[in-house]
Amino acid sequence: MSKGWLGIIVVGLGIAVIVALFSPWASSHPDGLEKVAEDKEFIGEAEDAPYEIIPDYTFPGVENEKVATILSGLVGIVIVAALGFGFAFLMKATRRRNGGSHNPGAG
């Protein structure tokens, strides 16, 4: 992977982390579907999740609510980024193994 790509990854993930740092100050108003569900009185139909890992974007066991929210955002960023990069890597690897690359410069 060329140097340019490393820059994109670092800057892109950096922006995502900065956005996550703002998450504790996100609007606390009910949003689209929730507002409609309240107004039209079907909010009560919602069922609780069968298990909880990081519910409400609040990292469990962290006293400070803002820190807990930011921490949950960072955890999420790491997981989804790993899935995205992992998938792309896997696709590249299988393509190379199958010899089906139309991108001779790959790698």
Added chain:
Amino acid sequence: MLYIPIPAREIPDVPGLHIPDGFVSLPVSLIGWAITIAVIALAVKKTNTEMGEKAAPLMGVLAAFIFAGQMINFPVAGGTSGHLLGGTLAAILVGPWAAVIVMTAVVGVQALIFQDGGLVVLGTNILNMGILTAFLGYGIFRAVTGVIAGPTGRLAGSFSGAWLTVMAAATLTSVQLALSGTSALDVALPAMLGVHALIGVGEGLITAAAIALVVAARPDLIERSDGSRTMSPEVSA
């Protein structure tokens, strides 16, 4: 970035268009799963054979940015908030098939780890927020940039694509609620469209700004983002 400095109460229990379990009937959920699984399988195949070199590293970055962006609820009128969906943004940059994978990762992790959106209804949520938005947003962006060249076309295409995908996702969600007997279509649809017409403006602004930023920093990313075709609106200009 849009935010207001109010200390967060617990993030809403029913955020964005994330449908919780209980709102949608089992048959509707199963149809959602069937369509979503079929599209994901096709998306894996398509990205494996067609994904451009430029799309690959962007997938992780986009997933991270969209996940973070979805945490930022911005206020709209009437004591309501909304947040980015991101399907249009992802599709413009990496093409609709890779965007489906990115959105599946985001919406899947939100449901499995963050209890945001139900598990039974996860297929439906991926369909509404990931698949519909990726293909519709991509199609609108392509159509608009095909007619209007250069930065104006990109701005118009990304804004209108993003806005329309939010409206389409709100419509599809309303139809699913109606089919499930949760809320009649003539009740849910006008309410959903009214709220999301405003939320869509936020989606449009963020998407257009992000695309403009990417073009300013790395114009090569957007010109051959799908790896197979060259968009190059400048050529036709």
